[in-house]
Amino acid sequence: MKTMTQPVPVTSKVSPFLLAIILITLLLSLVSIYLGLNQYLVGDSGNGSFYVSMGAVTLALSAYMLFQTRKRMLRLVSMEMQPLSTTLQCQKCGLKDVREFQRGDFVFKQTDRPCPKDNEKMMISAIYREVKEKEKAKEEGNR
Amino acid sequence: MQTLPLTLQGIFPTGDNVIGWIFQLIFLGLFVFLMFYNQRVQMMIWVREIEGSLFKLKLMRDEARKTAINNIKELGKLEGDPTVQVDRFLEYFAISPVDLDPSGVIWRLEHLLDVRDLRFKDDVKLMAPQADETQINNLENMLEATLALNIIYKIIRHFYLLGKKTLSMYVIMQVQMILPLIMREAEAYASAQKAFTLGQPIGDGAGALVAAKLMHSYEKTKVEKDVVVAQVPIEGRTAYVLKAEGPGGNVGKPGEAIKQILEQNEGQISMAIVIDAGMKLEGEKTGEVAEGIGVAIGGPEVDKYKVEETVLRHKVPVNAIIIKEDVGDAVSPMRKEIVDAIDGVIERVKRLILERTKTGDSVIIAGIGNTIGIGQ
Numbered sequence: 323m324k325t326m327t328q329p330v331p332v333t334s335k336v337s338p339f340l341l342a343i344i345l346i347t348l349l350l351s352l353v354s355i356y357l358g359l360n361q362y363l364v365g366d367s368g369n370g371s372f373y374v375s376m377g378a379v380t381l382a383l384s385a386y387m388l389f390q391t392r393k394r395m396l397r398l399v400s401m402e403m404q405p406l407s408t409t410l411q412c413q414k415c416g417l418k419d420v421r422e423f424q425r426g427d428f429v430f431k432q433t434d435r436p437c438p439k440d441n442e443k444m445m446i447s448a449i450y451r452e453v454k455e456k457e458k459a460k461e462e463g464n465r
Numbered sequence: 466m467q468t469l470p471l472t473l474q475g476i477f478p479t480g481d482n483v484i485g486w487i488f489q490l491i492f493l494g495l496f497v498f499l500m501f502y503n504q505r506v507q508m509m510i511w512v513r514e515i516e517g518s519l520f521k522l523k524l525m526r527d528e529a530r531k532t533a534i535n536n537i538k539e540l541g542k543l544e545g546d547p548t549v550q551v552d553r554f555l556e557y558f559a560i561s562p563v564d565l566d567p568s569g570v571i572w573r574l575e576h577l578l579d580v581r582d583l584r585f586k587d588d589v590k591l592m593a594p595q596a597d598e599t600q601i602n603n604l605e606n607m608l609e610a611t612l613a614l615n616i617i618y619k620i621i622r623h624f625y626l627l628g629k630k631t632l633s634m635y636v637i638m639q640v641q642m643i644l645p646l647i648m649r650e651a652e653a654y655a656s657a658q659k660a661f662t663l664g665q666p667i668g669d670g671a672g673a674l675v676a677a678k679l680m681h682s683y684e685k686t687k688v689e690k691d692v693v694v695a696q697v698p699i700e701g702r703t704a705y706v707l708k709a710e711g712p713g714g715n716v717g718k719p720g721e722a723i724k725q726i727l728e729q730n731e732g733q734i735s736m737a738i739v740i741d742a743g744m745k746l747e748g749e750k751t752g753e754v755a756e757g758i759g760v761a762i763g764g765p766e767v768d769k770y771k772v773e774e775t776v777l778r779h780k781v782p783v784n785a786i787i788i789k790e791d792v793g794d795a796v797s798p799m800r801k802e803i804v805d806a807i808d809g810v811i812e813r814v815k816r817l818i819l820e821r822t823k824t825g826d827s828v829i830i831a832g833i834g835n836t837i838g839i840g841q
Contacts, residue, residue: 406798425663428712430840449666450801
């Protein structure tokens with residue numbers, strides 16, 4: 323169908339505009355380091371240290387920006403699937419067992435799996451996903 | 466003393482220092498450029514941001530479409546390729562009724578929603594003739610999530626292209642500003658689509674899960690469209706517990722079911738308790754439970770209207786219990802925090818019944834929400 327196959331005016335590449343800014347910053351940082359070294363050579367160590375440190379910081383920041391751009395692109399193309407757990411419970415003794423979710427599972431489904439204690443067929447009592455502590459902390463960060 | 470060819474003084478315009486003058490000119494040029502084109506530069510940055518999000522939206526839409534086609538092929542066992550039918554489904558639209566004259570708008574809206582629902586179901590049956598009722602419901606929900614992703618993608622693409630075509634900063638700016646919220650919603654739909662594909666319970670089904678726990682092991686009868694009711698004795702009272710029929714993806718018509726129960730009992734109901742998933746505010750915990758009054762039913766408000774009208778006629782107090790979660794949690798696989806909150810909700814229901822009704826009274830307990838992956 324036309325709407326589905328239409329080319330999309332978006333690119334997966336890093337923005338050339340951003341890349342240009344990063345490259346200019348990189349260039350300026352190198353100039354700053356060069357000027358700093360020059361100051362050292364003429365014996366002005368005060369100005370030399372200032373320009374070298376300024377250049378080093380700018381160099382580090384632009385390298386970080388470049389790294390972040392790449393990381394962002396990788397994040398864009400990968401959408402992870404969260405694992406789901408199914409809790410099986412024995413109706414008689416209440417024994418619980420947790421396993422990975424399988425297609426066809428639903429809450430209150432009677433499974434064929436026998437209870438290891440009394441051989442009674444176990445029932446699905448819950449299906450859930452657990453959010454990683456890191457994500458949870460991020461979510462509740464502003465509390 | 467040895468020095469490098471370019472000195473610090475070299476970049477300042479002094480005397481016949483050519484490099485210094487070049488730097489000065491570059492600086493002046495930049496100053497003039499930014500004076501006239503700073504908005505254009507800002508717009509370019511925004512356009513790039515929108516492009517990135519649009520790329521992600523396209524990925525989500527295409528992935529969802531592919532999953533939908535594969536799933537229909539797998540479950541429906543249709544001879545031939547369902548791609549054309551799926552693509553046609555993804556372009557469906559519904560026109561809302563005229564609200565210039567609000568009289569009777571609810572009934573007109575209900576009719577349109579019924580027609581839409583019937584049409585969707587019929588189309589899914591044609592696409593997947595071998596699928597059973599539960600699978601049909603799940604496939605329909607899955608296609609609806611894909612349809613939502615397609616609409617979001619196309620609307621953002623429309624404004625992106627319009628903004629670029631007209632070079633309107635205000636069109637671009639509005640899209641860029643609302644984009645984080647739209648992306649959250651799109652990610653939620655992408656997650657929902659996966660859950661519907663596999664028949665996993667979603668956060669919106671929290672209310673249905675409470676009702677399912679209460680009615681489990683009691684006899685159920687089917688009342689209004691896709692709604693089941695069980696008479697459950699709770700603390701010496703008779704509770705009419707209702708939910709949409711699971712485990713297929715379904716929200717049913719709880720409003721019509723509550724209306725029927727009230728009319729069958731000639732209004733002799735002491736209290737109605739409506740349980741649903743509620744929107745949490747940022748900073749609140751997922752799975753927090755709150756009580757209030759009113760009809761906690763979301764969606765197009767037809768059911769909410771019906772309940773409000775009937776309880777008003779019979780003067781029945783309506784209490785609401787909500788389980789808090791955000792929009793992402795509501796349509797993605799149910800979180801453990803929500804499952805853990807269910808027993809607390811049941812305790813609250815029992816306390817409410819004990820505090821506000823007498824022994825021998827009848828109450829209605831309605832578990833609202835999509836019952837995908839939840840039996841009864």
